[in-house]
Amino acid sequence: MGQTLTEKILSDHLVEGDLTPGEEIGIEIDQVLMQDTTGTMVWLQFEALDLDEAQTELAAQYCDHQTFQFDFKNTDDHRFLRSAAGTYGAHFSRPGNGICHNVHKENFAAPGKTLLGSDSHTPTPGGLGQLAIGAGGLDIAVAMGGGAYYVEMPEVVNVRLEGELPEWSSAKDIILEMLRRLSVKGGVGKVFEYTGPGAKSLSVPERTTITNMGTELGATSSIFETDEKTKDYLERQGRGDVYTELTADDDAEYADEIVIDLSEIEPLIACPSMPDKVVPVREVAGEKVEQVLVGSCTNGGYEDVLPVAKMVEGREVAKHLELIVAPGSKQAGEILARQGWTAEMMAAGVNVSEATCGPCIGIGHVPASDSVSLRTFNRNFEGRSGIEDDNVYLCSPEVAAAAGLKGEIIDPRDLADELGDLDAPGVELPKKYDGSKSDLIYAEEAIDDELIKGPNIGDVPLKDPLGSNIAGETLLKMEDNITTDHIIPATSDILKFRSNIERLSDFTLSRVDETFAQRAKEAGTGVLVAGENYGQGSSREHAAMCPMYLGIETVLAQSFARIHKANLFNFGIVPLAIDEETYAKIDQGDTVEIVDDVADAVASGQVEFTIRVNDDWEATAELNASERERNILAAGGKLPLTKQQAEGG
Template identity: 40%
Template sequence: MASVSATTPIELVERVYAALPGNVEIARDRLNRPLTLTEKILVNHLADPQNQELERGDSYADFHPDRVAMQDATAQMALLQFMTAGLPEVAVPSTVHCDHLIQAKVGAKIDLGVAVDTNAEVYDFLKSVSANYGIGFWGPGSGIIHQVVLENYAFPGGMMIGTDSHTPNAGGLGMVAIGVGGADAVDVMTGFAWNVKWPKVIGVKLTGTLSDWSSPKDVILEVARQLTVKGGTGAIVEYFGAGADSISATGKATICNMGAEIGATTSVFGYDQNMSQYLKATGREAIADAADKVSDHLRADHGADYDQLLEINLDDLKPLINGPHTPDLAHKVGAGVGEAARANDWPLVPSAALIGSCTNSSYEDITRAASIARQAAAKGLTAKIDLMITPGSEQTRATIERDGLLADLEAIGATVLANACGPCIGQWSRPESITSASNTIVTSFNRNFPKRNDGSPNTLAFVTSPDTVMAIALSGRLDFDPTVDTITAPDGTEVSLDAPVGQILPDAGYDPGEDTFTAPPADGHDVPIAVSPT
């Protein structure tokens, strides 16, 4: 039976780790060279480690992932397919997450209520099927699938598949997490191996340390600049080096999340103390302790060989803003994007600024944004354009509300949206008076191709860090550079913004907020499947 709860059972993790040393040794013997972390995790999830061909970019391999996650839009067809298999329950731990069907329009409470009413038949169907077949169900308001997975299910050295392209977010905890289609999810849920081409491995060596206005988001924007939107195709991007170890687990997740924008199969970081601390802060001390015992196998071997190698010195990395219409069109914040905007007739006064989503809604992200908001409020500044905040999960929302961070953001005019994908995936209702004309928006989201956010081809979307989004919202200018430019306060004084100050983890621990998880009953076979209309 598949064990499904609101977290990954330690027994599952221990089974993965028990097999890890032996399978790593098999791979070292067969390949006769040091291994990347990617290879260690993949070999440990092979159906046949002894005989499977291991040629990068050529061999097709059968894997057995540890779990499956599905968002509500793609889960519907996947579960209908699974129901035809005639099995009493799923073969691996699986979860459904209701995050895609909530439209942003007014604010969190009203928007969520409208979604619950509008999508009642979908939610009832997903909840009843989940109960019937042993699947965990995260209801509307729980948060975005990838953030919920990071907070509850991801673990170092694990392997999962999810029916959404940004499943690689879990790489922030050292997991090989791959976005797939519903048919692949059904294969795994029915107990079949998952077949896919053995990926190449692109290494990204990080040195130095991020500081001032530079953030983890700038790392992946720089990688996108170098590799382009197709540069990661057929490969897993593996980050390593002292610079990688200096980045928080949620910062690592931001970087891995946007690996989808360069076409990568997934992205992953090696296990370190930042991951251990995050696991403990989110109630998974036992998993951290287990990972510590096999930590050498949860990092690349010294001298591991990569198909391609990039090196980025974090000391030299400056804030970037990428777009519009493609995440690899990189500009330096300020004069760089300003010059491009004037050359291409992009509006320099944005119509909206948005912070959050699965990519950038961690406690650290929000504390940095709130630190800017506090100093702005103290100097009489408020947002000059619409500013919207999307918490990534109910746990994140409850924690940042408890700690006064939402109040800091609301004090400068921010609107808090529901814990859902919302504007990141086009679930954003905007007035035609705005979308009918050329307009720019700045977001800390992941994807910015035409029509992505509001369905309008006239909206030009730029992706950047939450810090830069906040600075642009306060200045009202796309070409604002917070490192050198000033903002005129209501009293006529010129205000400089100090660099943001963040806190990686909450001192008082995470507040779980409202319990939105429904575990399947021990025997849910008698639960009627809710189908409306019948």
């Protein structure tokens, strides 16, 4: 039987297991990337593992999320990241050079290679045939040390694209159509492989918009086959040498097939506050807009900003709103400037900002209260923009520019009819992506050879090996769908402590209960109870590290989100699944004791554990874990285990 493209790349990198969907496999990682909010902890853990040098073919550290400065903590972190990249042999991208996914795509992404990144949108370079996966920081540190990355073998789904996009429809509308059909849970445990004549009609930047936002489907990754368009893109980037032709076999068998006829795609929009609340733009036309933001790792490329520049050229942005363009990379910004487009946008009243994530996570350009903000970004979770009662819509650059001109949501086809002289902006790739490389410090030209740690850089907390007894008070009982944002909020006033777990842990679960951290500190240990889908959202490992630091030894939940469950194992917290009845019966403040000898039971592969509540009643809780995950728990986490293994212990 033939193989899918995903299976081919995984086969080439397989070090453990076989390619049976749902089974754990270990794969070799060729490239790693880190962004600034997760990178500091990756390097501190890399240091704690006593490793000397990155072992992967390539490692790259970006400064992108927090480029706006608040106080010394942010600059301290960026200096530490530069020093770590220099010391351990990684490329370093300075603040202002752009978003990790954009800059990586431009400079380092390579077809057929595996990429592991400490950011959930790492799958972006799937658009040029790279198999890229987001993971927790400790997984990155271990992979960078030469260790395998373990993941459940995903099902591979064929998304067959037929036909071609009509004028005014864009790649963003294709991924919004996927979200409309499948929902934010539709991709869990899957890789989407885009094939067919429609896929071939799309440029690489269009493809990467789709693979980037595949994350919103919950997918492990998304990928396109490579072809002349991939080769052409890489040549224009001056990197034609990394091109290789990659296709699925003709007789490849997919777990499922989805067919989308691109000729039927119309301009779509995701309504507040979930990326899958997708409707045709015409359904919400007329809604007054106060802010429009163009940029992000989804639509911040040259090819995304150019349509906006063409549409506003010689016109004026509506007076009551602000249209902000933040290119995804300095390369995009520099080329637009050289071609004169930046001047055209400025003349039209566009606020041209620096290349950063910033506003995507509420850092800068926070919308006014009770107003509508239209963004070309990938996420519109409530509160993510920096204000709790936000109204963020997600759309293509063309729809964003149309709203910027009209002052309200409007289908760009209707705006073109109204104006009479607004043509659909055709987009050509630049002949050569000739942005300068002055903001990249390549590993071989490193300017640091030792770590520089300012006062905001803390120590990596370590947990003792798993003991025989786990017992404690239920310090917090939570509902369904608690996100990593609930566990450790990503707002700038809190995120600035990302390299200092002692300080950051004071904010643990503060969005659920402001007194939680204090109570946990006083108790010294304790238990968390939650409903379904505990830990959904980002790959942020701080959401496991901080509870561990506060002494939490087990989380009892009806179900866990995949990456967060892996992070709980990584930090030695036992994730136990309970049924609805048990969940309903446990109250906050109840004492929970695991009756079994925990260390023995975990080591012996026991699945069912008995919990005793208030010394009064008992119930069953399940530990669903592989042998590898049980070994991690026994050691007190992945860091102590990896150290033990390195020392031959």
